[in-house]
Amino acid sequence: MAGAGLEPGRYVVLHAGASSPTRRWPAARYAAVGDALAADGWDVVLTGVPGERDISAAVRARMTAPVTDLTGATSLGGLAALLRDCAALIGNDTGSAHLAAAVGARSVTVFLPGDPVRWAHRGPRHRAVVADVGCAPCPHLVCPIDFRCAASVRPAAVLAAVHEVLGEEDAR
Template sequence: MTGPAVRAVAASPDIDEVWMLCSSIGAEAARMLPGVDRVLVWDCPWITAGAVEATREHLARLDALVAEPAPAVAVILTSFHQSPLPLALQLRLAGVPFIAGASVDYAGALLDVRLTPGEDFPEDQPEPVRALRIARAAGFALPPGDDGGLALTGATPLPDAVAGLANVVVLHPGASASARRWPASHHVATAALLRDEGWDVVVTGGPDEADLTAEVAGHGAYGRDLGGVTELSALAGILAHARVVVTGNTGPAHVAAAVGTPVVSLFSPVVPAVRWMPYGVPLVLLGDQEAACRGTRARECPIPGHPCLASVTPAQVVAACEQLAGSRVHAAGVVA
């Protein structure tokens, strides 16, 4: 979701190379962003939950990483609930002369360009737009012809299990936080309904979600189970081939947006949809956005019965797939 901002920085004639610093969780995606020349991996104690402890030794590893490129400019692309200031302090101590970021807190000498959320730009805006605004304030604009959409490169060829299918709908039932998962039984019923309607159902998921994807695919009765066998590059190719993707508020929703595929978004309102829903593609947003869990950022549902998502029926999802069929848009970047 920082991709448009990265492309803006990379388009500047004053920039020789763009090195991206990100966590181990985001490194695979960072390597697929157009405009990134090299990825530096460092798990940030104040950003990545439970990653590492903030020790002198761990912070020293960041100093060593930054020493190699010796950057002239750092653009810190934090989300709305993250602070750029601890990283800005580290970068300033490492000798970075120009740093830009967005912070509700006074930044003193830590930021040369500081945008204040709620004053310089609205709090409620899509995350890609937020990041692009930070880059623009630092002096970087998208090149002519770039529409500011999401983009990825480097997708791998389709696996044989998918290559021959023409009417593909992808179901991605998992998410790292249980508060953002539609009930598995609803996914199973949806897969069966979609199969009966003539769709080619493909179920995707991570290595730790193999049992879930097998269940949703009906152990082969309702669709092709690709759980645990799709790295991000393979997933991008599969989602690009699909007519529609059904997923919660999780990474594959944004991968689908980056390859131009419409999304049925099963969105739990624990975070605002206006900030985190798939950006720049046709979508149908499902889920009670006024539920009591709204804005809590809860990882486990605080409301018995998970009503914000459990209230969405399989029939509604199938109807949304039919609504979106044929509405594919051209992605901002070429997947190859």
């Protein structure tokens, strides 16, 4: 964190990757959330495994605000420490959301086809933003129709959830 110039509690983490394409909220939407949070005064960090570098690069290319890209640059333990000290994780329904919960981090998880009843973390430090479509949850790894679940989740809904988990004392 020190090498990246990150101060504990002063940055948010965007984790745009996921092993299944249907669990990936579009890069442009992550970029919109990242830009809005940067405008609120947060440092923005991108994370992911080495195989997700293209996904993070797509988010970074769409952002206008500065962003620290640590995709592929952390071990699992390093990611855990990064999440432990962040203000909040914004990510897909994937392992990073579970790791954030395990280390006590605040999180906002975007559920597209995934089942939030089964997988969402509960409590005041976590929010699930869920696709509003009749076909979700679904079991497909590749959407057989038009990926309407991704289009149904708006950046404004994710930002509202982030502001909720951050609480009044953390608002910038």
